């Protein structure tokens with residue numbers, strides 16, 4: 001109980017924006033971690049898995065006695081149900097917009113046709129329904145979904161719209177897999193509240209909205225009752241701007257088993273995992289009967305200078321989740337020595353290098369233009385994309401439709417994690433092997449952008465077309481909505 005109280009106190013002490021208003025602090029009372037329900041699905045006549053999601057306003061009590069107006073998917077006031085589907089299935093994801101303004105729903109991390117991507121070119125007007133369908137064909141991974149309307153993504157996500165999208169495959173891997181029992185989603189977000197309980201949308205800093213209260217799924221100061229000797233935690237950083245360094249409170253290591261794009265080739269013992277917005281990590285934690293452990297975020301170095309890391313919350317320390325093992329635990333299977341069987345991308349196979357220079361909120365000096373085609377990439381190409389950050393702020397780059405492996409000195413090809421979002425610290429260059437998917441469309445682009453959502457909204461986004469041999473790419477994107 002003392003750990004729990006200390007945990008809650010630590011949550012309460014997260015440093016917020018220095019110029020912010022007085023904020024409501026979270027309660028000292030830990031609450032059970034809310035687990036997002038699995039999204040119900042049906043089979044249509046063609047055997048496709050159909051998931052219906054409604055985006056709508058709601059109200060949720062994050063802090064005792066305070067009703068917070070929110071937006072959520074699937075009947076949840078905040079967040080969204082976990083979509084789950086299997087590799088090889090045709091999925092139909094139907095989203096109805098009951099919000100007062102146009103939104104979109106992007107399937108972050110999915111390899112999919114551009115028309116199904118849910119980026120800024122697939123708007124869903126109020127009252128409208130949009131349908132994305134494709135054959136899911138990528139390895140098991142923890143993906144997610146969130147709005148992507150150009151210029152308004154931060155606000156839509158901040159109001160609560162985001163959910164997990166789990167892809168399963170047929171590769172037998174003996175990891176904990178009982179959803180909500182020993183395979184537990186942790187969606188990390190942060191918010192500040194105004195005195196009347198609303199989310200504070202006013203106090204931005206150089207990287208966006210930074211809250212003083214951390215929500216895990218939708219819970220402030222959560223704990224989880226554990227019944228097995230191991231738990232797999234699927235951690236998503238769904239914050240607009242805050243980065244986390246996830247560790248265990250007793251400084252014992254974690255076992256990293258997966259990243260954005262799927263499982264690692266083999267489990268990797270790590271001291272902690274840094275997650276910038278949009279990134280995911282799957283970690284396995286070992287537990288001893290009755291001994292509580294706390295998952296915590298601690299101060300870390302995003303490489304920023306002049307105190308700018310503070311803007312991304314990188315210097316704050318606070319508790320994320322208390323794990324409360326039962327006095328008797330069901331033994332979990334030993335960790336498998338091998339996880340993913342997927343061959344790494346070969347650097348020698350990279351057809352070319354594309355270079356992107358990042359400044360304050362521009363890529364290659366350009367602001368996002370919904371009509372401009374910035375890059376044209378051959379379908380299923382493997383290329384090197386090189387991101388050079390010339391600014392004092394950290395950025396992180398997300399490429400739609402792509403699975404990436406960062407080229408790091410000292411990391412053998414066979415050990416590179418699969419990514420779709422990569423941190424690019426100030427004054428650094430990150431080179432990644434990028435493989436785009438097998439879907440060509442000469443008219444509808446995918447996005448490449450900073451996942452600090454304020455930067456994205458401010459124009460730190462470019463568009464690329466993926467074309468098949470012989471296809472003539474559009475020179476301008478027509479019918480672009482920029483409302």
Ligand code: C2O
Nearest residue numbers: 106108278398447
């Ligand atoms: Cu998670 Cu283009 O977004």
Ligand code: CU
Nearest residue numbers: 395450452455
């Ligand atoms: Cu940025």
